[in-house]
Amino acid sequence: IRKCVVGCVDPFSKVGGRGLKILREGGVEVTVGVLREACIDLNRKFFCQQVLGRPFITLKWAASADGFIDRKRELDEHKQPIGRPAQLSNSRSLLRVHHLRATHGAILVGRRTFELDLPQLNVRRWPGTSPVKCVLGEVDERALSAGFQAFADIDALLDALRREKIQSLFVEGGSTTLQSFIERDLWDEVWEELSPVTLEEGVPAPTMPREFEPQVEHHFGRTYRHWESPVLQQHYVDF
Template structure:
């Protein structure tokens, strides 16, 4: 590994990060082709997952790819799907060397891509900026290795941890800069998720706004009884951007028919005492291809996900305001009996967003 390897891999990682939220169930990959110290091709996985980053970079480079070094954030694929393997494409293009960050854990690849390259006489260097690449690909990696999506829980609270007044008023606790940042975060995820209580109370739209033409995330409601109305904003716009509802076995047939008629996708899951098995629900969503989910509440769903150990990251927007104990708490009960049982999170970053702050924490 050289300094140049790290520099060009960092470039490829920036490309990969841009694609999160656009190419599920495939990972977002970045590829940079370098020859004689000059970048001759760049690529990212395209929306919908095809074509792969390596093919985009090779197409841009053309004949200049021969003898070049390819820096790729994830091991090139080795299996035949809609196209032939990217490892074979790199061989056919005549690249001299391939530098990768992490091995693809997909059983169809899992070292086979590297093997194809080496068998063709191409020098392979692995593990360059592996930690950074694993962070960007966290959703894909978790889905492949554990059968679950990566879940980011977003909270927008006052300094005393309240999300609304006693009457339920919550618009707006945080300022316009924070709300715009939330839309940017939605854009980086495959789906935006809320619980049925928030859906009924707020009648949210959940689309990305004011970010130009973007691939909209799946708008997802966890609704055991399928109580959210198909006449809601989500229902009336389901033909414009995808809407999925995860519901229990007892959901009424009339509600199922109404949502189906709107074009929504229904995902049945096991339930008991009117509560969904959230682990089973998220596994069903991963099976549908979701790798990164952005949960926007409310408090009951947020607490239930934390109790079940299903939240990976917490993003807290805090406003310089106070509501007091009569306001609504950001989280529902966690059922803790002792302080020692409280989840302890690791601070990733903290920054100012307009008049508010955003802190990111990892479980």
């Protein structure tokens, strides 16, 4: 072998760059950085854990045409939800949601979303393994018996995922939880599904910083806005 072309270097500290060093010492010409951004993106979940010290974080929500993610709902005296959540996704766009669930190691909702929706958060419409179910805040026995792991705050959650070597987190709601991740710059990818349904009033959808421009896509009879954070690309360093 006279020449070796490398897209990007493994950032794992125990191996990163050592193989290339051996090749170079053996007289092999090594070129690093060919299709660099694409290669980082291909390995982004593992790289995010190694470079940023946290899992790759995807945020997702569906919003009505007038900017709400749900009607305003409450719990009764028995802590049972009153009314049903707004139906903003269709059967085809739910395929994307379940694909995203299947490609992440953990999934998260806030306490209020759990109490109002009692979500399953498993993978049903796509092949794959269901992610570890997590909830933020103090919850009752229903969450624990449904297999949820409860965490006091975002930092406690990320610490636990780091210890368990879970490389990716999918945050599905609600609006307060999603906005908390946005305000702390704890996101790598965001998917917003825009529904033609109008609610007139309700729970406002999260908002993204204006400096980030989304890509607009059309799938399954829905419009999607897709944001990608530059943080991983900025912090990754070639050897």
